[in-house]
Amino acid sequence: xxxxxxxxxxxxxxxxxxxSLPLPWTVRKVNLLVASYxxxxxxxxxxxxxxxxxxxxxxxAAKKLxxxxxxxxxxxxxxxxxxxxxxxxxxxxxxxxLLDNFRVLAATIGLDYQPPAFDIVLPVGxxxxxxxxxxxxxxxxxxxxxxxRNFLDYALFVTFFPHLVAGPILRxxxxxxxxxxxxxxxxxxxxxxxxxMTIGLFQKVVLADGFLxxxxxxxxxxxxxxxxxxxxxxxxxxxxxIFCDFAGYSTTAIGAAMCLGFxxxxxxxxxxxxxxxxxxxxxxxxxxxxxxxxYLYIPLGGNRHGPARTYFALLATMLLGGLWxxxxxxxxxxxxxxxxxxxxxxxxxxxxxxxxxxAAHVFAFGVLTFALVHVAWxxxxxxxxxxxxxxxxxxxxxNTDAVPILPAIEIATTALIVGGVxxxxxxxxxxxxxxxxxxxxxxxxxxxxxxxxxxxxxxQGSGNAFIYFQF
Amino acid sequence: MSSAESDPRERxxxxxxxxxxxxxxxxxxxxxxxxxVPERDIPQQPWPRIFAGAMLLMLLAVGAWExxxxxxxxxxxxxxxxxxxxxxxxxxxxxxxxxVVFVGDSRMLFDSDLDRYEALTGVRPIQLAIAxxxxxxxxxxxADHSRFDGLVIVGIAxxxxxxxxxxxxxxxxxxxxxxxxSVHASFLLHRTxxxxxxxxxxxxxxxxxxxxxxxxxxxxxxxxxxxxLWKLGVMRDDRQTWLWPRIETDVRLRDHQREAxxxxxxxxxxxxxxxxxxxxxxxxxxxxxxxxxxxxxVVFLRPPSDPRFRVFExxxxxxxxxxxxxxxxxxxxxxxxxxxxxxxxxxPPEYSHLSRACATVYTDAYVRALAARTARVxxxxxxxxxxxxxxxxxxxxxxxxxxxxxxxxxxAEAGAAITSGTRP
Numbered sequence: 001x002x003x004x005x006x007x008x009x010x011x012x013x014x015x016x017x018x019x020s021l022p023l024p025w026t027v028r029k030v031n032l033l034v035a036s037y038x039x040x041x042x043x044x045x046x047x048x049x050x051x052x053x054x055x056x057x058x059x060x061a062a063k064k065l066x067x068x069x070x071x072x073x074x075x076x077x078x079x080x081x082x083x084x085x086x087x088x089x090x091x092x093x094x095x096x097x098l099l100d101n102f103r104v105l106a107a108t109i110g111l112d113y114q115p116p117a118f119d120i121v122l123p124v125g126x127x128x129x130x131x132x133x134x135x136x137x138x139x140x141x142x143x144x145x146x147x148x149r150n151f152l153d154y155a156l157f158v159t160f161f162p163h164l165v166a167g168p169i170l171r172x173x174x175x176x177x178x179x180x181x182x183x184x185x186x187x188x189x190x191x192x193x194x195x196x197m198t199i200g201l202f203q204k205v206v207l208a209d210g211f212l213x214x215x216x217x218x219x220x221x222x223x224x225x226x227x228x229x230x231x232x233x234x235x236x237x238x239x240x241x242i243f244c245d246f247a248g249y250s251t252t253a254i255g256a257a258m259c260l261g262f263x264x265x266x267x268x269x270x271x272x273x274x275x276x277x278x279x280x281x282x283x284x285x286x287x288x289x290x291x292x293x294x295y296l297y298i299p300l301g302g303n304r305h306g307p308a309r310t311y312f313a314l315l316a317t318m319l320l321g322g323l324w325x326x327x328x329x330x331x332x333x334x335x336x337x338x339x340x341x342x343x344x345x346x347x348x349x350x351x352x353x354x355x356x357x358x359a360a361h362v363f364a365f366g367v368l369t370f371a372l373v374h375v376a377w378x379x380x381x382x383x384x385x386x387x388x389x390x391x392x393x394x395x396x397x398x399n400t401d402a403v404p405i406l407p408a409i410e411i412a413t414t415a416l417i418v419g420g421v422x423x424x425x426x427x428x429x430x431x432x433x434x435x436x437x438x439x440x441x442x443x444x445x446x447x448x449x450x451x452x453x454x455x456x457x458x459x460q461g462s463g464n465a466f467i468y469f470q471f
Numbered sequence: 472m473s474s475a476e477s478d479p480r481e482r483x484x485x486x487x488x489x490x491x492x493x494x495x496x497x498x499x500x501x502x503x504x505x506x507x508v509p510e511r512d513i514p515q516q517p518w519p520r521i522f523a524g525a526m527l528l529m530l531l532a533v534g535a536w537e538x539x540x541x542x543x544x545x546x547x548x549x550x551x552x553x554x555x556x557x558x559x560x561x562x563x564x565x566x567x568x569x570x571v572v573f574v575g576d577s578r579m580l581f582d583s584d585l586d587r588y589e590a591l592t593g594v595r596p597i598q599l600a601i602a603x604x605x606x607x608x609x610x611x612x613x614a615d616h617s618r619f620d621g622l623v624i625v626g627i628a629x630x631x632x633x634x635x636x637x638x639x640x641x642x643x644x645x646x647x648x649x650x651x652x653s654v655h656a657s658f659l660l661h662r663t664x665x666x667x668x669x670x671x672x673x674x675x676x677x678x679x680x681x682x683x684x685x686x687x688x689x690x691x692x693x694x695x696x697x698x699x700l701w702k703l704g705v706m707r708d709d710r711q712t713w714l715w716p717r718i719e720t721d722v723r724l725r726d727h728q729r730e731a732x733x734x735x736x737x738x739x740x741x742x743x744x745x746x747x748x749x750x751x752x753x754x755x756x757x758x759x760x761x762x763x764x765x766x767x768x769v770v771f772l773r774p775p776s777d778p779r780f781r782v783f784e785x786x787x788x789x790x791x792x793x794x795x796x797x798x799x800x801x802x803x804x805x806x807x808x809x810x811x812x813x814x815x816x817x818x819p820p821e822y823s824h825l826s827r828a829c830a831t832v833y834t835d836a837y838v839r840a841l842a843a844r845t846a847r848v849x850x851x852x853x854x855x856x857x858x859x860x861x862x863x864x865x866x867x868x869x870x871x872x873x874x875x876x877x878x879x880x881x882x883a884e885a886g887a888a889i890t891s892g893t894r895p
Contacts, residue, residue, distance in 0.1 A: 001651075001653035001656075001657075002653070005653060005654075005657045006656075006657045006660035006661055006664070007653045007654075007656040007657045007660065008653075009660075010656075010660065041652070042651060042652045042653035042656070043651045043652075043653055044649075044651055045652070139505055144504060144505035145505045171498075171505060171506045172505075173505040173506055173507065173508070174506050174507070174508055174509055175508075177508050178508060187518070187519045188513050188518045188519070189513060191518035191519050191521065191522040192513045192514070192518050194522060195518070195521075195522070206677065206678070210676065210677060210678030211678050211681075214678075254511070258511060263508065263509040263510060263511040264509060264511075265497055265498060265506070265509040266495060266497050266509075269497065269499075281499070282497075282499035282500070283499075286497045286498055286499045287498055289499060290497070290498030290499050290501075290502075290506075291498075293499075293502055293503075294502065294503055298502070298503055403691065404689055404690070404691040404692045405692065406689075406692065407682070407685050407687075407688070407689055407692050407693075407694050407698075408685055408688035408689040408692070409681060409682055409684055409685035409688070409694075411689075413681060432495060432512075434511075434512050434513070434514045435514070437514040437516065438514035438515050438516065440516075442516055442517055442520065442521050442524075443524070445516065445521050445525075446520075446521045446522075446524030446525045446528060447525075447528060449521065449522075449525035449529075450524075450525040450526075450527075450528030450529040450532065451532075453525065453526075453529040454528075454529050454532040454533060454536075455677060457529070457533055457536075458533075458536055458670065458675075458676070458677050459676050459677045459678060460671060460673070460676050
């Protein structure tokens with residue numbers, strides 16, 4: 001189920017009520033585990049089996065990693081876990097994509113291969129829980145962490161519903177220890193958790209779905225050729241939409257976990273105030289970028305084997321990171337662009353290591369980062385390269401056959417919201433939400449909170465799935 | 472110590488969780504190590520009191536909004552139409568709950584009175600018409616994916632059946648094929664809340680209301696009909712739908728609604744390609760054959776539209792090439808509102824959909840006409856007496872001329888006024 005649904009409101013109320021009962025901690029953990037399976041099954045019950053398979057395989061693989069002797073045996077158990085997890089991911093997420101590409105490849109050498117028609121349904125959130133469970137076996141393999149002591153704690157780590165389908169992607173060491181001692185939110189925690197959930201849902205329901213999605217769909221999913229104004233409005237709207245959608249989900253998830261007495265890590269740190277692309281990736285989808293860095297970039301050599309290997313590792317990591325987001329070459333192009341941005345930045349940092357930029361330069365770099373990130377978003381959002389090129393040409397006023405697409409009101413609301421988001425990010429760049437909220441007078445907080453909640457209620461929402469669910 | 476931290480060889484980062492500038496460390500600051508349990512600080516504030524205050528203010532605001540929406544004319548019990556509501560009715564077809572099914576676009580949806588049909592025949596039809604849709608994919612779906620052996624009554628606007636796809640009804644078929652337990656539960660909860668709260672109306676969402684500020688400000692861009700429309704219908708649990716009463720009684724809203732169809736915008740009706748006509752005829756023929764093979768049948772209805780709209784429709788595609796050719800190709804019987812002395816007198820207030828009272832009159836007329844032509848529609852003993860256009864009530868003053876227009880050929884000047892290409 002999605003957070004922005006009436007079903008979740010009822011579900012969460014029941015979970016909170018159960019969690020607050022004076023029951024033994026093990027019973028309350030079982031409640032959370034069952035609730036998490038229900039949360040997942042509410043989308044499509046049979047796919048709970050995939051969760052179980054992933055959970056059991058990694059549980060046993062981690063146990064064996066501790067008990068077996070010898071490097072090869074340990075590596076074999078680690079590979080079993082990786083192959084099982086990536087195998088499921090490959091089949092469900094990339095099966096059709098791989099077959100289509102194989103067919104095209106065969107056609108280029110004259111083979112008329114027609115693959116059987118598959119109708120593979122993508123299990124929601126498979127990319128997220130696959131990475132979470134893989135981090136468990138990989139951390140044990142790399143001797144960064146010991147396996148969980150009991151299966152219940154481990155299963156709950158994999159399945160815990162706030163992070164299950166769209167992250168933050170947790171590591172076992174972040175969550176498993178929290179299941180070892182009884183947890184129940186205090187009044188302050190509970191109420192602040194609700195506040196975070198309200199902020200997250202406001203971002204998702206009102207800003208992302210209500211105001212920013214329509215102009216994005218009109219330009220990116222339409223057939224009319226966009227001019228400069230429409231292309232920029234839609235691209236900026238998408239930048240705002242995907243941030244509000246995903247950061248909104250993460251904030252809601254953090255708030256939901258907090259209401260139950262658990263802590264989850266930050267997943268976003270005001271990314272549109274980033275200066276440079278390495279800074280951007282330390283602020284955008286932090287748990288994914290850190291996962292890719294720890295389990296892909298570093299094993300590929302990282303920066304330990306000279307510049308060429310470093311650039312290769314960077315590009316490979318970002319290309320695969322792009323593919324992680326979706327089974328389409330447009331996502332690979334998006335990842336490739338970011339890999340190129342990161343490589344170029346690394347090269348320039350080495351070349352101008354002693355240069356100290358002025359404040360104006362820093363501001364200019366911030367604007368450049370923002371603009372290039374949005375150029376890359378075009379590939380992320382466009383369903384085909386043809387549409388991506390059309391929008392890109394629009395960004396640079398190169399479409400001679402452009403026609404106006406967006407009504408003025410949507411351009412105005414986009415400018416207002418995206419402008420607000422960017423200004424907020426600039427202000428919050430070196431702050432945390434908590435540090436700012438601590439300074440606001442309580443009546444103002446209550447008024448602001450009420451306004452956000454009221455906006456959510458009257459926007460109503462239609463339960464649109466979070467964008468990142470599809471990943 | 473936690474189990475996940477108990478291995479002495481593991482490398483947990485133990486750097487301080489706060490750095491200057493009050494920015495927490497995250498995984499991005501700790502490469503290549505196991506991540507520690509996150510620390511989340513709670514701002515020093517009286518959160519329970521803030522929460523109580525916020526909820527109180529929010530409830531007051533929602534109460535005021537509910538009052539305002541009721542004053543605008545929204546009513547509790549009016550459920551939003553949507554894919555789940557449609558899928559629920561479609562499942563009733565599978566359960567064999569009725570021998571009569573309505574398929575069609577918004578005219579069939581708004582202009583049919585299920586109560587009247589039931590009062591006349593003793594059978595309550597299942598309403599599967601969808602506003603802004605094309606009936607063809609839905610007829611085909613019933614033919615190919617159900618065992619329905621009753622009567623399918625297809626109600627269409629002039630050329631909607633010739634469209635390329637299901638139009639605004641696309642999501643309904645997908646939802647019928649798969650509806651997750653979560654989505655279904657949300658639908659049921661929303662419907663329950665809709666019975667108590669009038670403000671729960673898709674047409675009065677915050678982001679939708681904002682569009683009414685834009686009076687086509689930007690040259691070359693016209694706000695789409697779907698975004699321009701105020702509320703058009705009122706719907707009950709089994710998708711019984713009526714024209715929203717305010718469209719009948721509020722001249723400003725009615726005129727806005729008329730304008731939304733594109734009246735006077737200088738637009739030409741989109742052409743219909745011969746290939747599209749032939750495809751529609753072929754698919755109709757196949758669907759009818761499939762349904763008849765298992766004992767069912769299909770009939771067509773063409774609900775009324777304003778005379779000025781008729782001119783536009785004829786300009787797009789003459790009746791002989793659209794309606795007449797379709798019926799001939801499908802080998803089906805149909806009732807065109809122009810051909811019936813009662814239905815040709817009915818005038819939709821906003822050009823395209825009948826008022827609530829008129830929908831009852833129209834239903835009464837076509838049920839009786841069908842009963843005279845097919846054994847699948849039988850008037851029950853004790854059926855209420857026939858209705859006449861007078862039972863619609865008095866039309867608003869400026870519609871009186873339209874009623875008179877009905878008795879004479881549509882004036883040429885009316886044709887010049889109607890230039891909309893909007894799908895009703």
